[in-house]
Amino acid sequence: MSYTLVLQCGCIVYVACHPDTSVTHKRVIETRGSSCLTRSHQRGHRLWLWEMLPDPRHAAIPEFVTYETGPISAP
Secondary structure (H helix, E strand, O other): OEEEEEOOOOOEEEEEEOOOOOOEEEEEEEEOOOOOOOOOOOOOOEOOHHHOOOOOOOOOOOOOOEOOOOOOEOO
16 A cells, blocks of 8 residues: 655655555655755655654644535535
8 A cells, every 4th residue: 555645844755555564664755845945855765754743833724624515625
């Protein structure tokens, strides 16, 4: 199983997991964000797990969605 994540800096990370154990075995930068200031975020470089964790100084802004009109739509 694999998926992509968007980091807070705007970089896109490819994450691959083992299909049986769901343990990640690969975390690689696919695309560097245009406003990323982290010098080590270069295309093809591996990421440590703690580099993907959210910044504790970042205040999350909740986004509320409604399900009344079929597909999910933001108000």
